């Protein structure tokens with residue numbers, strides 16, 4: 001009670017939200033009588049928002065999901081929960097098949113035990129961190145000239161011999177491949193058959209290649225403007241006449257969705273505002289794309305696997321490649337991203353929050369259980385103060401341990 005409830009299309013002032021057994025039971029005007037024995041929580045004027053959903057995230061707290069251990073997965077989930085993320089999709093990088101197998105099996109182990117949806121519904125259970133909704137198979141099927149900060153020799157073209165195994169794990173819910181690679185269309189069709197959000201990323205694709213990909217089920221592009229084609233990159237690849245790129249394809253096609261890294265380091269405020277203006281909050285997600293450097297001291301870290309991932313330098317704000325010429329993923333949580341997006345766009349709070357909740361939930365097919373504050377959905381909530389800093393986080397109605405939410409623990 002006493003909070004401003006952020007719905008997907010508006011804000012409800014001085015209303016209440018009632019949670020029962022991990023699910024939202026009621027959202028609306030204050031009732032004359034509360035349920036007997038209700039534990040009343042005073043939101044103290046905070047925004048009461050749905051917990052954030054991150055569809056593109058590599059790690060945090062010193063751990064990368066590609067480390068492939070249960071400890072790494074738990075560490076990253078725990079770290080992101082403190083930033084208000086209640087559901088996420090652990091995201092692969094380039095790397096060996098063995099490393100991807102290890103990552104999938106670590107995710108499966110954690111999901112079966114802690115952090116899964118049924119477990120965290122149990123009142124009083126220890127909340128280990130964000131829930132895992134599925135894995136984003138992101139690396140290794142990148143274009144050779146768009147590998148970015150990922151390990152170059154860990155990329156390859158998609159072959160059913162490799163990816164059929166990943167899809168059969170039933171863990172993959174988001175699947176990325178560069179559209180111009182040999183075998184991409186077959187990969188997209190297989191991913192679509194498995195119900196995935198099908199995405200094109202780390203790609204130097206032309207409009208024509210995007211059209212073929214679209215016909216095979218591709219509907220999303222990873223981190224807009226980063227590691228993707230532009231008119232000028234295609235001029236280098238294809239000469240003249242100049243070709244339309246992934247950028248034009250996404251902006252011209254209403255069915256296409258995309259995402260931005262709104263950490264204030266990757267894209268300027270005007271580009272963030274432009275993406276929002278062109279795609280709107282129903283077709284644009286904010287993603288953390290966070291590396292293991294989130295909540296860690298400045299220093300040198302590996303992107304991807306802890307033993308052979310590419311080194312980068314975290315300067316206290318963002319990761320940078322060792323030669324200093326490029327960015328190497330973000331080191332921010334989604335809490336930071338909503339603050340930057342609000343500054344860049346001045347959009348209403350419910351639209352900003354939609355891009356980290358209902359929109360990613362809809363795109364990945366999990367909106368029936370999370371993504372908005374509607375009766376019947378999981379009580380995954382974040383209380384945000386007037387600066388949009390998370391003050392309290394609830395997953396399935398259970399509050400994240402108080403000690404995790406100490407101000408000095410939260411980087412912003």
Ligand SMILES: [Zn+2]
Nearest residue numbers: 056058289329
């Ligand atoms: Zn990434």
